[in-house]
Amino acid sequence: MTRIAVVTGGTRGIGAAISKALKAKGCTVAAIYAGNDEAAKAFKAETGIAVYKCDVSSYDTCAATLKTIEAEIGPVEILVNNAGITRDAMFHKMTPQQWQEVMSTNLNSLFNMTQPIWSGMRDRGFGRIVCISSINGQKGQMGQANYAAAKAGEIGFVKSLAQEGAAKGITVNAICPGYIATEMVMAVPQEVREKRILPLIPMGRLGEPEEIARCVTFLAADDASFITGATLSANGGQYMV
Numbered sequence: 001m002t003r004i005a006v007v008t009g010g011t012r013g014i015g016a017a018i019s020k021a022l023k024a025k026g027c028t029v030a031a032i033y034a035g036n037d038e039a040a041k042a043f044k045a046e047t048g049i050a051v052y053k054c055d056v057s058s059y060d061t062c063a064a065t066l067k068t069i070e071a072e073i074g075p076v077e078i079l080v081n082n083a084g085i086t087r088d089a090m091f092h093k094m095t096p097q098q099w100q101e102v103m104s105t106n107l108n109s110l111f112n113m114t115q116p117i118w119s120g121m122r123d124r125g126f127g128r129i130v131c132i133s134s135i136n137g138q139k140g141q142m143g144q145a146n147y148a149a150a151k152a153g154e155i156g157f158v159k160s161l162a163q164e165g166a167a168k169g170i171t172v173n174a175i176c177p178g179y180i181a182t183e184m185v186m187a188v189p190q191e192v193r194e195k196r197i198l199p200l201i202p203m204g205r206l207g208e209p210e211e212i213a214r215c216v217t218f219l220a221a222d223d224a225s226f227i228t229g230a231t232l233s234a235n236g237g238q239y240m241v
């Protein structure tokens with residue numbers, strides 16, 4: 001795969017594993033990160049992957065960053081919308097800010113990152129868009145009305161765009177990871193994680209970021225040309241749809 005790929009949230013957690021896996025497959029990768037300069041610097045030094053600082057909740061910033069990437073590397077052929085945050089709270093305690101932040105970063109980002117490159121993909125007759133949704137967008141999750149709503153919205157976005165892109169050589173798919181061993185999941189209170197979440201996973205363990213990255217390289221490959229609008233679950237058997 002000698003394609004040009006952009007990965008949002010691409011320097012940490014699942015996104016870092018995705019960036020590395022795409023590079024290992026031969027892609028030229030641009031990894032976008034929001035604000036952790038130190039982690040991005042270390043990631044770049046370790047992998048040699050180019051990093052770009054960009055707030056995915058801002059349309060103008062995304063459009064400008066994608067323009068820079070296209071000028072420096074070339075037209076984006078693979079886009080992995082991976083960036084996401086949690087602001088977990090029981091709904092009776094959830095603030096408008098917790099709701100808005102999750103919507104902006106997890107859902108509005110899909111428009112902000114995809115729209116600026118969509119016409120180019122249509123014109124060239126090729127594109128691979130992979131969106132990292134979540135098991136919690138499929139089944140809901142207490143404490144995550146904001147996150148689950150955004151992640152369910154992501155699936156609607158994918159299915160709609162898949163229909164628009166189908167005749168233009170663009171595939172659009174979602175991956176729904178279960179609980180993966182990243183900082184995000186480790187931020188869940190240990191007691192909740194061990195007593196309420198782990199027992200629900202038939203495999204009896206958290207997933208590894210690389211297990212999600214392999215789903216991405218599969219869907220992003222030229223060969224995955226007849227798969228679009230799909231929702232690929234990778235959750236250790238926790239939820240089957």
Ligand code: CAA
Nearest residue numbers: 086088089090134135142143178179184185188189192196
């Ligand atoms: N499943 C079942 N029960 C849960 C639960 C869960 N995931 N999370 C909380 N509860 C229960 C608690 O055990 C508690 O029950 P009891 O009153 O019987 O003891 C009750 O709900 C209230 O919980 P807390 O006392 O912890 O209330 P809180 O207000 O202090 O915190 C919370 C609530 C913020 C939701 C916190 O419990 C929490 O962070 N839960 C985890 C939510 C979660 O699963 N987030 C996923 C993050 S990872 C991710 O999002 C990646 C992905 O895509 C999968």
